[in-house]
Amino acid sequence: xxxxxxxxxxxxxxxxxxxxxxxxxxxxxxxxxxxxxxxxxxxxxxxxxxxxxxxxxxxxxxxxxxxxxxxxxxxxxxxxxxxxxxxxxxxxxxxxxxxxxxxxxxxxxxxxxxxxxxxxxxxxxxxxxxxxxxxxxxxxxxxxxxxxxxxxxxxxxxxxxxxxxxxxxxxxxxxxxxxxxxxxxxxxxxxxxxxxxxxxxxxxxxxxxxxxxxxxxxxxxxxxxxxxxxxxxxxxxxxxxxxxxxxxxxxxxxxxxxxxxxxxxxxxxxxxxxxxxxxxxxxxxxxxxxxxxxxxxxxxxxxxxxxxxxxxxxxxxxxxxxxxxxxxxxxxxxxxxxxxxxxxxxxxxxxxxxxxxxxxxxxxxxxxxxxxxxxxxxxxxxxxxxxxxxxxxxxxxxxxxxxxxxxxxxxxxxxxxxxxxxxxxxxxxxxxxxxxxxxxxxxxxxxxxxxxxxxxxxxxxxxxxxxxxxxxxxxxxxxxxxxxxxxxxxxxxxxxxxxxxxxxxxxxxxxxxxxxxxxxxxxxxxxxxxxxxxxxxxxxxxxxxxxxxxxxxxxxxxxxxxxxx
Numbered sequence: 001x002x003x004x005x006x007x008x009x010x011x012x013x014x015x016x017x018x019x020x021x022x023x024x025x026x027x028x029x030x031x032x033x034x035x036x037x038x039x040x041x042x043x044x045x046x047x048x049x050x051x052x053x054x055x056x057x058x059x060x061x062x063x064x065x066x067x068x069x070x071x072x073x074x075x076x077x078x079x080x081x082x083x084x085x086x087x088x089x090x091x092x093x094x095x096x097x098x099x100x101x102x103x104x105x106x107x108x109x110x111x112x113x114x115x116x117x118x119x120x121x122x123x124x125x126x127x128x129x130x131x132x133x134x135x136x137x138x139x140x141x142x143x144x145x146x147x148x149x150x151x152x153x154x155x156x157x158x159x160x161x162x163x164x165x166x167x168x169x170x171x172x173x174x175x176x177x178x179x180x181x182x183x184x185x186x187x188x189x190x191x192x193x194x195x196x197x198x199x200x201x202x203x204x205x206x207x208x209x210x211x212x213x214x215x216x217x218x219x220x221x222x223x224x225x226x227x228x229x230x231x232x233x234x235x236x237x238x239x240x241x242x243x244x245x246x247x248x249x250x251x252x253x254x255x256x257x258x259x260x261x262x263x264x265x266x267x268x269x270x271x272x273x274x275x276x277x278x279x280x281x282x283x284x285x286x287x288x289x290x291x292x293x294x295x296x297x298x299x300x301x302x303x304x305x306x307x308x309x310x311x312x313x314x315x316x317x318x319x320x321x322x323x324x325x326x327x328x329x330x331x332x333x334x335x336x337x338x339x340x341x342x343x344x345x346x347x348x349x350x351x352x353x354x355x356x357x358x359x360x361x362x363x364x365x366x367x368x369x370x371x372x373x374x375x376x377x378x379x380x381x382x383x384x385x386x387x388x389x390x391x392x393x394x395x396x397x398x399x400x401x402x403x404x405x406x407x408x409x410x411x412x413x414x415x416x417x418x419x420x421x422x423x424x425x426x427x428x429x430x431x432x433x434x435x436x437x438x439x440x441x442x443x444x445x446x447x448x449x450x451x452x453x454x455x456x457x458x459x460x461x462x463x464x465x466x467x468x469x470x471x472x473x474x475x476x477x478x479x480x481x482x483x484x485x486x487x488x489x490x491x492x493x494x495x496x497x498x499x500x501x502x503x504x505x506x507x508x509x510x511x512x513x514x515x516x517x518x519x520x521x522x523x524x525x526x527x528x529x530x531x532x533x534x535x536x537x538x539x540x541x542x543x544x545x546x547x548x549x550x551x552x553x554x555x556x557x558x559x560x561x562x563x564x565x
Contacts, residue, residue, distance in 0.1 A: 057094020
């Protein structure tokens with residue numbers, strides 16, 4: 001064959017595959033931006049009900065347009081302790097159904113319009129000021145790239161029909177016998193494991209079959225293998241993760257491998273059933289050819305491949321769905337906990353969740369709530385210590401210091417996680433929410449610092465053999481209660497996100513400032529009477545100022561919630 005033709009063929013195939021993959025990514029980003037709120041609602045809808053979890057997995061994958069991304073997110077959520085193993089298995093089952101929608105998109109006969117769709121969508125995306133319109137355009141831009149990429153691959157595959165060497169080589173993989181079926185399954189598995197996108201390999205298979213390079217039975221066997229190859233992504237995501245996350249990835253592998261194994265035993269009957277359906281529905285044989293632009297093509301095989309892919313995943317899910325809990329229990333026994341105790345994660349953030357910003361930003365919000373809850377816990381423990389007098393509980397003291405370290409780590413992880421999210425292609429509201437989270441996390445961390453500072457000052461007084469007067473400790477405890485109530489009110493405002501609640505927090509803050517000034521004046525009066533030593537006076541004043549600083553950082557959070565810059 002002419003070397004120039006071979007080079008053109010290679011360029012078309014590689015270029016088409018690259019455009020196809022980038023189109024898949026663009027559709028995913030666009031759909032997540034447009035349907036971000038729906039995605040969050042879907043994730044919250046997940047329960048231990050296997051049917052609900054399966055339905056959520058199907059819908060999320062249909063929106064994201066990638067079972068690989070869905071399963072990676074699931075592994076990340078299990079790793080973070082947000083999702084149970086039973087829930088994860090149900091979602092994974094649904095993801096296998098949801099991913100079949102890509103094949104049906106490819107069946108639509110608008111491939112020649114891929115380039116115009118791409119061009120018009122790109123213009124709208126680049127020049128539109130309306131954000132929702134821009135991300136809708138990004139979705140269609142991805143769709144156009146998928147169709148255009150598939151057309152390029154089709155053109156690239158066409159010359160392969162004339163290559164006798166290729167036909168002879170591929171004849172060794174013909175599914176005319178059970179070993180031949182297994183060979184095709186392995187080829188599909190390996191190719192998908194390399195590309196890490198079953199949608200792309202299904203597109204390649206469709207392109208080969210459309211041009212008559214391979215027949216329908218071969219394409220069907222390849223598609224079955226692609227269901228196995230796609231599990232590599234979740235397995236790679238589970239490396240270094242918790243035992244439960246590994247179990248989730250193994251459930252995905254087990255589900256697809258066992259499913260493919262049982263259907264290979266009825267392969268002949270299965271593909272004949274699909275062929276009869278196409279003949280009944282379309283009135284044409286799957287192998288019927290059509291001449292397009294002077295070239296012989298096989299368009300009916302595209303629908304047959306999509307049906308093969310969809311029915312297999314639906315039937316496989318129906319077969320396995322009743323045994324979700326049984327599978328989860330079996331995996332717990334087969335994949336035991338590590339002997340070495342796993343470090344409990346301090347946050348629910350995981351880089352695997354970065355593939356879905358709409359879900360990721362929701363999880364980082366949960367960490368903000370956790371920081372607020374920890375602040376209240378620290379205040380409760382601090383009050384117990386202040387009331388204890390000279391008898392300081394070492395356990396409670398260590399608890400506050402440890403919680404302060406945890407708050408530092410949570411803030412660090414939130415900053416790293418949210419910074420990755422807001423630097424990507426995301427809607428303005430998600431980016432704004434991310435920036436607010438960064439500011440709130442910083443303020444909560446500062447609150448924990450000042451709570452710890454009050455404890456340190458109290459310890460210094462005890463070590464110096466000093467004690468605060470009865471009037472002073474009563475004033476301090478009263479101020480402490482007011483500030484603790486203030487933080488509790490603040491936490492409720494953070495959870496509700498309502499500006500009205502934030503305004504209420506601001507009003508309470510001014511009252512705390514006035515109370516702090518009053519107690520400081522009373523303390524200075526005691527100093528003038530000689531009731532407090534210089535060291536005690538300094539420590540006590542610093543404690544009052546620390547409470548005021550806690551209030552100030554809470555006020556900063558309220559201003560963020562109120563929309564003030």
